[in-house]
Amino acid sequence: MWRRDAGWWVLLLPAFALLTVFYIAPILQVLAISFTDPEPGIGNYERILTNLSVQRALLTTLRICVITTAIALVLGYALAYAITLASERGRRWWLFCVLVPLWISVLVRAFAWVTLLRRQGLVNQTLIETGIIAEPLPLVWNEFGIIVGMVHFMVPYAVLPMLASMREIDPRLLAAARGLGASRLTVFRRVFLPLSLPGLIAAGVLVFIFSLGFYVTPAILGGGKTLMVAEWISLQILDLIRWGLGTMMATLLVVSILVTLAVFSRVVDLRRLFGSGAR
Amino acid sequence: MNGAYGPGWIARILSIGTALYLVLPILIVLPVSMTDQRFLSLPHYGLSLAHYGTVLTSPEWLGSIWQSAQIALAATVLAVLTGTAFAVAAWRLDHRLTRLLMALMLLPLIVPSIVYAIGLYRYFRWWDLLDRFAGVVIAHGVTGIPYVVITVSASLAAFDPRLEQAARGMGASLSQVLRWVILPRIMPGIVSGAIFAFIHSWDELVMVLFIASRDVFTLPRRIWDGINENLDPAMAAVAVLLVGLTILLLLLDIVVRKRSDG
Known part of the structure; x- marks a missing residue:
């Protein structure tokens, strides 16, 4: 054999x-x-407890990732819900809105957000010309800008796994529940939401682990002031030449991602996720 | 739609709002790229294609586009050849070991590229592959393999393994089975995988920031420098060209799938 x-x-x-x-x-x-590096031992890892810069990077990353994941899940859920209940033709248009951003260069998207959000950007200009505000709002090069750009990047990744699990829900169940006298809210809360929960969790895990190590969008929209872990690592290696610290943080990043995945491996089938992403 | 269940108004508003949030910001680069001003803005008096002219006559931009295309092509070939062979063999063997290897193959999708990039930065110095065409091709090719493995595996899922056994039983050699029985069936999967591996390399920035500096200066690298240094409308023109290319490739993918379904 x-x-x-x-x-x-x-x-x-x-x-x-x-x-x-x-x-x-x-x-x-x-x-x-x-x-x-610089000497054998776990000295680099002790810095997690003592070094302020390390702690600040970790906290900033965690905060931004949690907020991003929460918003991306809500928006993605609404989108996936609408796609599931749409007609065959409508579904194609909805999917187009989800898939095209997914494959468009992350640099192009970050650039578009800079164009819109910076001080002399289109949003501030429009708001000033219409007299709503007098001074331009600080919309980018801060945490707000990072989150706007990251959510934009992550929504398609949230939609795909949720869509996969929502499509397995028999639409007749919903009609039946309505027919039996349940209100719209009850149908959603008691029937649709529980059935779509695996997809919701899978989407949450996926978006969260992608956000943790995200480099390009936070680096461009954060303007070097709000450092997330990935940019912090690059700073250690390229500018400060502190290999020990940089690689420690990289290891921590990989370990947290693998642990998250292992914990949720029952609900997340990665191959299926990415398989549907390519479709 | 009699008796069918439709979304309520909250879901309707939220979903349409989200779709606009996804698409509109990307579309904004089109009018900005055709501005008649010399700075990043909407057109004031009329439309102008001057910024496209700037890009398409600049040796720097053209050089980077050409270099990126070459790298992406080479990386795609590398990923498609190795990834397809792997996916077919893993499907045919369906062994505990191959399932483990399959999980290993998906690592590049999970591990953040910043981690891989700093690893390569050291590793490639040792192999003398820093700032080399071959170095970037290898990095992009290896990380492109999962896309091919996934699309090819998906197209194999619908394939009856008994066909392969029948062909072998009638005396076909391994290479004959591959060429005449398996490959024609999984061609759409291979093409999709190739398209995604190509886009992956064509857009990749993080690795390039670390393993390339002067001789290899890809398009994403030039855009990165442009965003960080001089935000001018030429950047918007580049963005439009890139979006156009991506949509073209995605349409190609749809056509290939349609043909294989019909």
């Missing part, structure tokens, strides 16, 4: 070799450096 299958096992090799040598190895190296 093994002999007969030998050819197939060989086909696995190129991808496996490439991944081991050029993906796993560099990441394991990051792990190793965090324990050896």
Whole structure:
């Protein structure tokens, strides 16, 4: 049997070799450096308890991620709900609105938000010209800007897993509940919401772990003042040349993501998630 | 729609609002790119294509576009060849070990690219691959593999394994089975995977920030510098060109799928 299958096992090799040598190895190296630089031991990890800059980066990241996830879930849920209940033709348009932003360059999207939100940006200009405000509002290069841009990035990732689980709900159940005299709110609360819960949790986990290590959008819309973990790491490595601290934070990031995934692995089927993302 | 259950007004307003929030900010780059002003703004007196001219005659922008296209193509070939072979073999073997390897293959989708990027920064110095075309191709190719593995696996899910066994039973060799039985069936999956691997490389910034500096200066890198240094309408023109290309690729994907369904 093994002999007969030998050819197939060989086909696995190129991808496996490439991944081991050029993906796993560099990441394991990051792990190793965090324990050896500047001196062997867990000195870098002790900084989590003592270093203010480390703590501030962690807290900022956590706060922004929680807010982003919450907003993205609410907006994504409404969108997924509308898509599920839409007609066949309407559904195609809705999906287009979700999928096109998903694949458009994250840089282009961040650039568009800068154009809109900066001091002389279109939003402030319009508000001033119509006399609603006298002074431009600080809409970007702060936490507000980061969250606006991040939610925009994450909503499609929230919609897809929720949509997958909502589509398995039999629409006749809803009509039946209505027919039996339940109010709209009751139908939603007692029938639809519980049935869509697995998708909601999966979406929450996905959006949260993507937000944790997000670099581009927070870096552009935060303007270097509000540092999230990813940008903080890059600062340590490129500007301050503190490899020990940078790799420690990177390790912490990967470990938190893997732990989150492991905890929720029963509800989140990653392959299915990304499979539907590509569809 | 008799008796069908539709969304209530709260859901309707919230969902339409969200759809507008997703799409409108991206569309705004179109009018801004056609402004007649020399700074980032809406057109004042009329539309102008001058900023497109600036981009399309600038050797820097064109050089970066060309370099990004080459890198993305090479990375796509790398990801498609290895990823397809892997997905087909994993599907055929369906062994405990292959399922474990499959989970390993998806790591690049989960581990943030900043972590991989700083790892490569050290690792590639040792391999002498920093600021090299080959280095970026390898980094983008490896991280593109999961997209191919997922789309090919999805197209294999609907494929009856007995067809392959029948072909083998009638004396076809491994390469004959691959070429005549399996590949034609999974072609749409391969094409989708290729499109996504291409977009992945074409848009990738974080790794490039660390492993490339002067000789390799991709399009995302140039846009990044542009956003951080000089916000001018030429940037909006680049953004429009990029959005156009992405939509084109997505339409191509839809066409390929339609044809395979019909």
